[in-house]
Amino acid sequence: MKDIITGAEALMRSLEHQGVKTIFGYPGGSIMPVFDALYDHRKTLNHILVRHEQGATHAAQGFARVSGEVGVCLVTSGPGATNTITGIADAMIDSTPLVVIAGQVGTGFLGTDAFQEVDLVGITQPITKWSYQIRSAEDVPWAVARAFYVAKSGRPGPVVLDFAKNAQVEKSEYAPAKLDYIRSYQPVPEMDEEAVSQAAELINSAERPLVLVGQGVELGDAQQELRAFIEKAGIPAGCTLLGLSALPTAHPLNKGMLGMHGNLGPNINTNKCDVLIAVGMRFDDRVTGKLDTYAKQAKIIHFDIDPAEI
Numbered sequence: 001m002k003d004i005i006t007g008a009e010a011l012m013r014s015l016e017h018q019g020v021k022t023i024f025g026y027p028g029g030s031i032m033p034v035f036d037a038l039y040d041h042r043k044t045l046n047h048i049l050v051r052h053e054q055g056a057t058h059a060a061q062g063f064a065r066v067s068g069e070v071g072v073c074l075v076t077s078g079p080g081a082t083n084t085i086t087g088i089a090d091a092m093i094d095s096t097p098l099v100v101i102a103g104q105v106g107t108g109f110l111g112t113d114a115f116q117e118v119d120l121v122g123i124t125q126p127i128t129k130w131s132y133q134i135r136s137a138e139d140v141p142w143a144v145a146r147a148f149y150v151a152k153s154g155r156p157g158p159v160v161l162d163f164a165k166n167a168q169v170e171k172s173e174y175a176p177a178k179l180d181y182i183r184s185y186q187p188v189p190e191m192d193e194e195a196v197s198q199a200a201e202l203i204n205s206a207e208r209p210l211v212l213v214g215q216g217v218e219l220g221d222a223q224q225e226l227r228a229f230i231e232k233a234g235i236p237a238g239c240t241l242l243g244l245s246a247l248p249t250a251h252p253l254n255k256g257m258l259g260m261h262g263n264l265g266p267n268i269n270t271n272k273c274d275v276l277i278a279v280g281m282r283f284d285d286r287v288t289g290k291l292d293t294y295a296k297q298a299k300i301i302h303f304d305i306d307p308a309e310i
Contacts, residue, residue, distance in 0.1 A: 028076020057087020216280015
């Protein structure tokens, strides 16, 4: 027999089902039923109280990067929700898995300019992988399962759940949900074997190849494969800021950080190589400078899980 519980309690159980142990947040009226439920789960869910909602998003990002897990934030509606925008945008740009759960006015007050009502879904759609408003308690298990799947699959990023207050207190049947597939969502593109063969030919014939290492190597847990590749081929590598951990600093083929804040060596190599192999990086302007003059002498091979970056 399924349990009949509140939406707030369903959220706590769903987070536990996802393996969450740490939550960063700041309470407020529109999310108070969730904080009441969180108190009942204080032995299994550790809440870290911040002093500002933006701090919650940045703390959750740091937690996600260090732990490899999804960072979770819990905030209230209105200013509490809008204070998270900078952190959400940063998580999107830096490919950090983040789930932000914000309180919202009850569904009966939506669209009335109610106290601390903002269109959080509309505001965050351009800076999230998915943004969804939970309007009923029965949606909670499914929405949480989808949020975590989307946040950590493919190219990781932030997800926002806008939790209406009436859905927090109303009751429904609860059963844990799990998602490993979403129709029309393809987190990992199919490999183009012909393109890989062409890349291999270019690399084998190169005289002055150079590898550019981005955070995608770390997110894909491909550090060992990268190291085996450059060592077998004897190819030097430069790293972006977020890709620095992909190679040991003292490795003889690691030429250091790229870009305007980086080392001289890899920047010179970029302009002298004949084949440039970019792995898990997005050619940020802080790395390339002017694109119309960047590595013009080289043929470029680009490996990335996000086709939009190719």
